[in-house]
Amino acid sequence: MARQKEKYGKKLRFSIIHDDSHKELFSFRTSKINIILITILVLLAIMAGTYLLTSRTFIRQTIPGYPSPETRRMAVENAIKLDSLERTVEMWAFQVANIQRIVTGKKPLTPDSLGLIKEVPLIDESLSDLYFRSDSLLREEVLRREQYSVSGRRQEIEQIEGLHFFTPVSGIITEGYNKATGHPYIDIAAQTGTIVHSVLDGTVISAGWSDDTGYTLQIQHSHDIISVYKHNEQLLKSSGDKVKAGTPVAMVGNTGKLSTGSHLHFELWHKGEAVDPTLYIKF
Numbered sequence: 001m002a003r004q005k006e007k008y009g010k011k012l013r014f015s016i017i018h019d020d021s022h023k024e025l026f027s028f029r030t031s032k033i034n035i036i037l038i039t040i041l042v043l044l045a046i047m048a049g050t051y052l053l054t055s056r057t058f059i060r061q062t063i064p065g066y067p068s069p070e071t072r073r074m075a076v077e078n079a080i081k082l083d084s085l086e087r088t089v090e091m092w093a094f095q096v097a098n099i100q101r102i103v104t105g106k107k108p109l110t111p112d113s114l115g116l117i118k119e120v121p122l123i124d125e126s127l128s129d130l131y132f133r134s135d136s137l138l139r140e141e142v143l144r145r146e147q148y149s150v151s152g153r154r155q156e157i158e159q160i161e162g163l164h165f166f167t168p169v170s171g172i173i174t175e176g177y178n179k180a181t182g183h184p185y186i187d188i189a190a191q192t193g194t195i196v197h198s199v200l201d202g203t204v205i206s207a208g209w210s211d212d213t214g215y216t217l218q219i220q221h222s223h224d225i226i227s228v229y230k231h232n233e234q235l236l237k238s239s240g241d242k243v244k245a246g247t248p249v250a251m252v253g254n255t256g257k258l259s260t261g262s263h264l265h266f267e268l269w270h271k272g273e274a275v276d277p278t279l280y281i282k283f
Contacts, residue, residue: 077236080195080248088246091166160223160270165199165281166245168229169252169264173283177276184274185228185267188283192233192262196250198243199227199268199281207239213265214255219243223270230265231256 012035016026098108171190175183202221210216215232233253243249254262268277277283 077248080236084195084197084246084248088166088244091246095164160225160275160280163200163223163225163280164245165277166197167281167283168199168227168266169194169196171252171264171283173278174263177274177278179274185265186277186283188264188266190252190262190264192251192253194252195248196229196232196252196264198245198247198249200225200245202227202243204237204239204241204243204249207235207237207241210256212256212258214253214259215250217250219249224272226267226269228265228267228269230267231259231263 011029011031013027013029015024017024101108169188169190171188171194173186174189175187177184177186196217198219200219200221202219202225204217205220205226206216206218208216210230213230215230215235217229217232217235217237219227219229221227229250231253232250233255234251235249236251237243237247237249252262252264253259259265266277268275268280
């Protein structure tokens with residue numbers, strides 16, 4: 001042990017001498033243990049500097065496997081779509097459970113009971129034959145009436161009543177529909193960034209910016225229905241995109257000169273006339 005201490009503790013002298021005059025220009029004393037410690041500290045400093053340089057600057061994007069901004073954006077959009085799909089499946093389960101309860105003479109569940117649907121089997125085996133047989137008979141009857149209609153062509157339901165609308169955004173209605181006062185739409189207060197959903201299946205016919213209404217989106221649905229979403233913070237769909245009911249299409253914002261706070265300006269049009277959305281959608 002003493003020999004090792006003597007070995008690493010020996011004094012060393014480093015000098016810089018002029019080659020011609022042999023004059024000593026610089027000199028310092030140290031030991032082997034000091035050289036080892038200084039080398040370790042220098043290596044640790046290089047490692048720490050390399051880590052900070054690659055983790056806090058743009059150089060990190062050159063590392064293989066590191067997600068780019070585009071990849072992260074797609075991951076967020078996929079998470080939003082997955083959440084929307086889960087909500088749609090839960091709503092379908094809720095409707096099937098209610099049909100099952102009505103068939104058996106039980107009281108239908110309220111939307112507040114949606115969280116309990118997971119504990120209820122979608123279709124009772126004892127009612128499955130009755131359920132599917134009734135559904136088949138209904139389909140056959142509809143097809144028969146369409147095939148043998150008096151006009152000789154397939155009839156299309158154009159009424160708005162009875163359609164299942166998806167709630168565009170959860171929030172508080174700060175100003176309701178009032179056609180007489182020039183307010184044929186509703187304003188729904190919600191936090192900036194809240195997801196806005198399409199109320200029905202359809203096609204985006206307009207998506208862009210307006211100085212008055214900010215980021216605005218219009219969707220054409222079947223049965224001559226159009227839904228309009230204004231003052232958004234960001235649009236998630238473009239013109240021509242096909243959407244399903246419940247698909248995220250925008251984010252609530254406060255854009256445009258006519259906006260006085262974070263909210264969704266929502267309009268519902270049927271056959272060219274504005275209608276009260278609260279008559280058909282539960283907010």
